[in-house]
Amino acid sequence: xxxxxxxxxxxxxxxxxxxxxxxxxxxxxxxxxxxxxxxxxxxxxxxxxxxxxxxxxxxxxxxxxxxxxxxxxxxxxxxxxxxxxxxxxxxxxxxxxxxxxxxxxxxxxxxxxxxxxxxxxxxxxxxxxxxxxxxxxxxxxxxxxxxxxxxxxxxxxxxxxxxxxxxxxxxxxxxxxxxxxxxxxxxxxxxxxxxxxxxxxxxxxxxxxxxxxxxxxxxxxxxxxxxxxxxxxxxxxxxxxxxxxxxxxxxxxxxxxxxxxxxxxxxxxxxxxxxxxxxxxxxxxxxxxxxxxxxxx
Numbered sequence: 001x002x003x004x005x006x007x008x009x010x011x012x013x014x015x016x017x018x019x020x021x022x023x024x025x026x027x028x029x030x031x032x033x034x035x036x037x038x039x040x041x042x043x044x045x046x047x048x049x050x051x052x053x054x055x056x057x058x059x060x061x062x063x064x065x066x067x068x069x070x071x072x073x074x075x076x077x078x079x080x081x082x083x084x085x086x087x088x089x090x091x092x093x094x095x096x097x098x099x100x101x102x103x104x105x106x107x108x109x110x111x112x113x114x115x116x117x118x119x120x121x122x123x124x125x126x127x128x129x130x131x132x133x134x135x136x137x138x139x140x141x142x143x144x145x146x147x148x149x150x151x152x153x154x155x156x157x158x159x160x161x162x163x164x165x166x167x168x169x170x171x172x173x174x175x176x177x178x179x180x181x182x183x184x185x186x187x188x189x190x191x192x193x194x195x196x197x198x199x200x201x202x203x204x205x206x207x208x209x210x211x212x213x214x215x216x217x218x219x220x221x222x223x224x225x226x227x228x229x230x231x232x233x234x235x236x237x238x239x240x241x242x243x244x245x246x247x248x249x250x251x252x253x254x255x256x257x258x259x260x261x262x263x264x265x266x267x268x269x270x271x272x273x274x275x276x277x278x279x280x281x282x283x284x285x286x287x288x289x290x291x292x293x294x295x296x297x
Contacts, residue, residue, distance in 0.1 A: 001248055003135070006255040007033075017140040022147035023087055029141045030084050035260035037133040041125025044216060046076060047190065048120050051225035052179050055117065056186035058108055064282045069192045074270045075280050080121060081261040082277075088151055092263060095277050097155045103285055104156070114158050116175045122149045123172045126165065128216075134247040180225050187227035215239045 002008070010033055017025035030038045049055045059065055064072045079096050086092040104114070122145055130136045137145070142165040149168075153161040162168040194213070198206045205212075214223045214231040216239070223230055265274045 001251050003251040004254050007134075007251065007253075010255050011135060011138065014141050015138040017138075017144060019140075019143055019147075022144040022151075024144075025141055026144040026148045027084055029137060029145070030081075031259040031261060032256055033141075034129050034133050034135075034137065035256065037129040038125045039260065040216070041128040042077060042080060042121060044128065045120035045124035046073065047193065047213070047217075047226065048124060048222070049117055050186040050189040050193075051176075051181070051222050052113075052116070053181050053183035053186060054109065054179070055113060056183050056189055059189055060185035062282070065189050066192045068283065069196045070270055072282065073193060073196055074268055075282070078275065078280055082263055082280075083152065084148070085259070085261060085263050088148075088155065092277065096280075097152070099281050101156055103282060106285075111159050112175060114156070115153065115161065115171065116179075118149055118153050118156075118158060119162070119168050119172050122146060122165070122168055127169075132243050132247075134250040180221055182225045182227065186225060190226045190228070211235055212239075 003011070010028070014025050014028060014033060049059070079099065082096050083093050088094075088097065126137055126142055126145060146162070146165045146168060150161045150163065162171055194209060197213075198209050201209065210228050211231070212235075213226075214228045215235045217223055217226075217228075218231060218236070220230050264276070271279065
């Protein structure tokens with residue numbers, strides 16, 4: 001089925017984007033063209049960190065996800081969308097970069113750990129959209145997305161950032177092969193955030209939330225690490241049928257004029273009247289004294 005003229009025209013513009021013009025096409029993809037699929041990809045990327053024992057242990061020790069799972073989930077998404085909507089060098093963008101650097105200043109981990117967390121936001125949404133979107137991202141969009149996270153990484157002093165999407169995928173897959181494993185911290189974090197997801201869904205869907213997540217991850221190694229049930233062929237077929245029907249409907253509709261996210265006005269149960277930039281961020285910020293090997297002076 002051919003897409004509507006506005007969808008097709010936007011896809012052509014996105015395909016022709018110049019490499020140096022990276023923020024605008026990435027913003028267009030995230031807020032308009034592939035908005036629902038990229039958002040879902042961000043959502044899956046957030047959970048993926050729990051499958052890395054060292055990262056899960058740090059997140060569990062910090063306490064934000066287990067004590068305030070709703071705020072941590074919403075704030076993580078808001079920071080990402082603020083950077084995309086406003087640009088990294090805008091006033092709001094610089095505020096968010098300062099917040100990220102402040103929050104992560106004393107977080108333990110090596111460069112590969114920080115790079116992996118960053119690249120989940122690049123690789124996971126693009127791969128989801130490739131497999132399940134109403135259209136796959138164009139090569140120019142993938143290039144723009146890669147440059148966007150390169151620039152964030154540079155501003156956070158993360159070294160050896162891949163320069164192409166293919167290189168990002170290679171690092172991502174190699175890191176996961178070495179590090180994915182079940183841990184008590186990861187299972188606890190997953191259980192806390194699954195409860196948040198259940199609270200946002202209709203009652204009849206809640207009992208099958210874990211199965212839904214397993215199907216979307218489509219990776220037995222990952223679901224085992226997160227303490228989720230393995231996806232069944234029936235579950236997978238149901239998801240593919242639902243996405244096929246959704247995509248067919250989407251292709252009949254014009255390109256959305258309203259962006260998927262509006263800075264400061266994003267309504268939610270946490271911020272029903274919108275939010276100020278100072279509302280965003282964790283209450284617990286790691287310090288040297290919070291590290292497990294800290295010795296009092």
